[in-house]
Amino acid sequence: MSTALQPLWQIEAELVALLDTIDGCPDELLPEIQERINGYLCMERRKVDSISAVLAMCEQVAQAASDEMDRLAARKKAAEKSQESLEAYVVRVMQGRGVRKLEGATGALSLRKSERVVVTNEDAVPEWFKHQRTETKVSAGAIKAALKAGEDVPGAVLEQRDNLQRS
Numbered sequence: 001m002s003t004a005l006q007p008l009w010q011i012e013a014e015l016v017a018l019l020d021t022i023d024g025c026p027d028e029l030l031p032e033i034q035e036r037i038n039g040y041l042c043m044e045r046r047k048v049d050s051i052s053a054v055l056a057m058c059e060q061v062a063q064a065a066s067d068e069m070d071r072l073a074a075r076k077k078a079a080e081k082s083q084e085s086l087e088a089y090v091v092r093v094m095q096g097r098g099v100r101k102l103e104g105a106t107g108a109l110s111l112r113k114s115e116r117v118v119v120t121n122e123d124a125v126p127e128w129f130k131h132q133r134t135e136t137k138v139s140a141g142a143i144k145a146a147l148k149a150g151e152d153v154p155g156a157v158l159e160q161r162d163n164l165q166r167s
Contacts, residue, residue, distance in 0.1 A: 006043065006047075008047050008048075014040050018033055018040065021033060022034075090102075090109055094109070094111055144158065
């Protein structure tokens with residue numbers, strides 16, 4: 001009964017098999033069967049604790065990754081803002097000096113002409129320059145309420161699930 005690496009399903013299968021043998025078991029073998037059942041029950045508890053610990057660790061890793069993504073997004077935003085500010089400063093200095101190009105030992109900065117459309121009054125822009133974006137989202141909450149109320153919602157069913165909960 002080496003159980004160090006037995007998967008949960010195997011422990012459960014052994015328990016079911018042992019429990020099924022109790023009724024037809026001769027009295028002289030009953031203590032051995034009960035001892036094996038107790039052993040598998042202990043293994044089950046240890047296995048559940050191990051699985052619970054792994055799930056907790058996975059949640060912590062996911063949360064840490066989410067926190068790091070938030071931190072990096074804030075850092076990215078700050079870097080982009082710094083870049084925009086520095087670029088605007090350099091443009092002002094170059095324009096103020098009437099210079100179109102500055103050269104350094106390893107890099108150069110230059111101004112180039114570009115065009116950009118600025119819409120000053122969106123309502124005045126003719127329709128043929130406009131396009132509409134529509135987005136359709138299904139409201140799962142509303143569908144669930146309707147289905148629970150006995151309504152028929154074509155294209156949707158209420159599925160019963162078992163979700164794992166750790167305590």
